[in-house]
Amino acid sequence: MEKKELFGRCPYVTAQKVLTGKWSMYILYLLSEGAIRFNELQRRMPEEMTHTTLSRQLKTLEKEGLIIRTEYQQIPPRVEYRLSEVGEKFKSVLSVLKIWGDEYILYLNKTKK
Amino acid sequence: MEKKELFGRCPYVTAQKVLTGKWSMYILYLLSEGAIRFNELQRRMPEEMTHTTLSRQLKTLEKEGLIIRTEYQQIPPRVEYRLSEVGEKFKSVLSVLKIWGDEYILYLNKTKK
DNA sequence: CCGGATCCAGCTAGATACTG
DNA sequence: CAGTATCTAGCTGGATCCGG
Secondary structure, X not given: OOOOOOOOOOHHHHHHHHOOOOOHHHHHXXXXXXXXXXXXXXXXXOOOOOHHHXXXXXXXXXXXXXXXXXXXXXXXXXXXXXXXXXXXXXXXXXXXXXXXXXXXXXXXXXXXX | OOOOOOOOOOHHHHHHHHOOOOOHHHHHHHHOOOOEEHHHHHHHOOOOOOHHHHHHHHHHHHXXXXXXXXXXXXXXXXXEEEEOHHHHXXXXXXXXXXXXXXXXXXXXXXXHO
């Protein structure tokens, strides 16, 4: 009996793995509104996140094929990030996720109080 | 200027945190088909996952309010897990996520080959 | 049958410093 | 402006053993 590797076969396990990064969903959300530059992205991220972390997460998402990095040869440098084709399709997940997330926050407030 | 804590305020960051567990989505998917006992759950999980890990993840999801644990006082013991009310609402996310996950797997196969 | 307690290894986010 | 290199601390998944 061989090992049951579900990554690449099960949509849930595969999606889970892609979304492990602590900020991946929020990054994808910001990118879902259009191409955005590195610094602008960082400014919109929570303060506790450093540019090192952001850079690493972006690289991971790029390697996974969800986002596309475009570098314009200028001085000063200009780099833009945007969703790839598969990344664009993820928008549908984001919209449903937003609805659920808001409901969950409501739930949290009800029980915490 | 105070710290911008987005958990509990931003739906994406909040959802992300809830779904950090390595198997959370897959567990929620299995539970989305109805109440299920511990052992049955474990049997449906990938082999590489031990009961210790499963137990811990279930406890986390229970604490987060996504699932409900019901213990029947019997010999031998019988424990069932099912989705809570907020957990049930997560099904909509799961269905969209499945669609995207499958598309992403297709994408992976196209590029890897 | 359904776990808890413990320990350990690996990952990864964050801090800091440096660069074209 | 947009990063990389390096180091560290903390989390967490997995293994093993014990228990009601």
